[in-house]
Amino acid sequence: MQTRLVEYFLALHRERHFGRAAAACHVSQPTLSAGIATLEGQLGKRLIVRDRKYAGLTPEGEAILPWAQQIVAATEALGQAAGTARGPLKGELRLGAIPASMPATGILVEAIRSHAAELNVQLRALTSRQIERDLAAFELDAGVTYLDFESPAHALSIPLYTERSILVSARDGITVPETPEWPDLAGLPLCLLHQGMQNRRILDARVAAFGLALRPTVTADSYIALLAIIRQGHLCTVMPDSHITLLEGLSWARLTPLPETSEPNRIGIIVSDRAPMSPLAQTVLAVARSLRLPAPYRPA
Structure with a gap:
């Protein structure tokens, strides 16, 4: 079994589209399709559900997926190990x-x-x-x-x-407490990361310990987006203190530390x-x- 055929299979699973998978593998779409058909022939099982386009993996395809991932990863690691024996x-x-x-x-x-x-x-x-x-x-x-x-x-x-959390707001915008406590966050107009982000889930858990909940007006998936929003002056956000190095020199930003916690x-x-x-x-x-x-x- 050629590892390349397994790579085609994994690329199609990842991209969920024959054309994109072929491009990711730097081959034509017919080459990728033929390679996956060859792999199916070698295994004697259909691996891909086809309905004029990619429609997912068959149960057999799902079954071999973790093994296919291990084969490709092991092949790559094998090459790296051989290469580093006498070189960088x-x-x-x-x-x-x-x-x-x-x-x-x-x-x-x-x-x-x-x-x-x-x-x-x-x-x-x-x-x-x-x-x-x-x-x-x-x-x-x-x-x-x-x-x-x-x-x-x-x-x-x-x-x-x-990390420690800091409250970030615009200097000429909304009023925030000089020394905010965690419960204060529930009463502030906020824009925060969405709940799919772990930092937000940690923040929610800390405020929930006081019997409160955060209800942000805006959610986003990046701190850059949050900064762009709070610069307008109507909302504030919570960020890790590691971002201080990136906020230095932003004259419009007000950084207010939040209290230390027993579990940093x-x-x-x-x-x-x-x-x-x-x-x-x-x-x-x-x-x-x-x-x-x-x-x-x-x-x-």
């Missing part, structure tokens, strides 16, 4: 990071590049649940995410730092807990163990 690590490192961690990813990526200069790094902004799912599906090599709230399963982790949010690197571990995952863990983030990041 090469290839592409796929790194997923939650939006809350994005300011720290610049430091992390630079440290990875210093450790393995010939690696290409593909950084993707994902939710914590997407990171956990994509690690399990061999679609990521490592992730940067929360370690304690909804702890990731089947993962090895290295803590990087802890730890953010760190995770990789799948598998043996043998891929050279890419080993590299990320090695970098994470030695990485010391500067202020305002606080050690985990």
Whole structure:
């Protein structure tokens, strides 16, 4: 069985469209279709539901999916292991990071590049649940995410730092308390991340501990969007203090710390807990163990 045929199958499952899958594999659509038909012939089972276009996987396709993912991942790791026996690590490192961690990813990526200069790094902004799912599906090599709230399963982790929350508003906009408490958030006009984002779920849980609920006027999936909204002066938001480095010099922004909590949010690197571990995952863990983030990041 050719690994390339399995790659065609996985690309079609991921893209859910023959044309896009073919483009992702850098082949023509007829070549991809013929390759998947060959794979089906070798296995003696239909893997794809076809109705003039892609319509999902058959039960047999679903059954082989995790094995197909392992085959391709193992083949890639095999090549990396052979290549690093007498030379530097090469290839592409796929790194997923939650939006809350994005300011720290610049430091992390630079440290990875210093450790393995010939690696290409593909950084993707994902939710914590997407990171956990994509690690399990061999679609990521490592992730940067929360370690304690909804702890990731089947993962090895290295803590990087802890975060504190800050209230961000426009200086010439709405009035906010000088020293806000967590219950105060329930009475403020807010724009926040949506509930699919773990930072928002952590925030909701903290306010719920006081018997209150947050009802934001606007929700978004990025802090850039939240900043663009609050700059208009009518709403405020809650962000991690790691974003202070990116907010420096914004004269319109007012940053107000929220109280410390007994359980600070730890953010760190995770990789799948598998043996043998891929050279890419080993590299990320090695970098994470030695990485010391500067202020305002606080050690985990």
